[in-house]
Amino acid sequence: GQQLNQSPQSMFIQEGEDVSMNCTSSSIFNTWLWYKQDPGEGPVLLIALYKAGELTSNGRLTAQFGITRKDSFLNISASIPSDVGIYFCAGSTSGTYKYIFGTGTRLKVLA
C-alpha cells in the first residue's frame, strides 16, 4: 500500500542530544499524527496536528505541520534512554478518516 517517506530510517544519538525527523508525502494532508511504538506494543499517539503551519508540543516533543501540507516534522529535545523506539507519522486527506502511515524512524539512544 501507499506509504509516506520518513527520514531518517534510523538514528543513533547520545543521551541529551536533540533529535529531528521528518515525513514527506506527494499528497496534501489535512491532518498529521505522530506515534511512538515500543517493541511488542501498539503505537502510542504523541501529537496530532490539524492546521498548516501548526506547531504543537508535548513535553520534550514538538511537531510541526508543514506549510505546504505535504510534510511534517518531529523534534525531541534532550533525549533520554526511554525515547528509544520507532516513531511513525500518519497523514489523512480531506473528507476521509483513513490514515497513511510512514515507514518509521527507529531511534536508538546511547547512554
Next chain:
Amino acid sequence: DARVTQTPRHKVTEMGQEVTMRCQPILGHNTVFWYRQTMMQGLELLAYFRNRAPLDDSGMPKDRFSAEMPDATLATLKIQPSEPRDSAVYFCASGPLYTQYFGPGTRLTVL
C-alpha cells in the same frame, strides 16, 4: 485511563484454520480501524468503520477476511481459511473524528 483492548494477544494456528480477533474500542469512539503490521509492509489499513457501518475494507483480501461490528463495544476480524502469509501483528484502533488510539495488538502466527 481508557484503552483499546484486543484479544487474544497471541495466536498460533495451523494453515486452513479459522481465526477470530476481537477488539473493544474506547467507549464513545465511533470510528474503528483494523491494521496489519509486518516488517516488509509496515502498517497497512485493512478496514474501518464509522458508527458501526463499514466505510472501507479495500485493504482486506475479500475472499478470506471479514470485519464486523456487532455492537458499539465489539469489533471482530475473521480470517477463514488462514494462510502462513497472514502471519503478522493485527492492531485495532479507535478514535473520535481525526485521531486514532491503538490497542496492544494480536500477534498471529499461521504454521
